[in-house]
Amino acid sequence: MEQHNIASxxxxxxxxxxxxxENMVDxxxxxxxxxxxxxxxxxxxEKSRELISLEEIKNVRNKVR
Structure with missing residues (x-):
C-alpha cells in the first residue's frame, strides 16, 4: 500500500x-x-530605409584603422 501511495x-x-x-514564460x-x-x-x-548595413559599418571601421 505504501508503494502505491508513493507512486500516486x-x-x-x-x-x-x-x-x-507548459505554462512557464520564456x-x-x-x-x-x-x-x-x-x-x-x-x-x-527599417520602414524609412534609414538602416546602415553591416558591410557599411565594417567598411567605415576598416578605414579608420
Missing part, C-alpha cells in the same frame, strides 16, 4: 511539473522598456 504522489507531482513547464521573450523603445526605433528606421 509521484504521478501527481509529474502532472503538476508538466503543467508548470525569459527571452520579455523585453525592458528600453529594449522596446530600441526595437520600435529600429522598425521605424
Amino acid at each position: 504522489r509521484l504521478d501527481r507531482i509529474e502532472k503538476v511539473l508538466k503543467n508548470i513547464q 525569459v527571452d521573450v520579455i523585453i525592458t522598456e528600453e529594449e522596446r523603445r530600441m526595437l520600435d526605433e529600429s522598425i521605424e528606421h
Whole structure:
C-alpha cells in the first residue's frame, strides 16, 4: 500500500511539473522598456530605409584603422 501511495504522489507531482513547464514564460521573450523603445526605433528606421548595413559599418571601421 505504501508503494502505491508513493507512486500516486509521484504521478501527481509529474502532472503538476508538466503543467508548470507548459505554462512557464520564456525569459527571452520579455523585453525592458528600453529594449522596446530600441526595437520600435529600429522598425521605424527599417520602414524609412534609414538602416546602415553591416558591410557599411565594417567598411567605415576598416578605414579608420
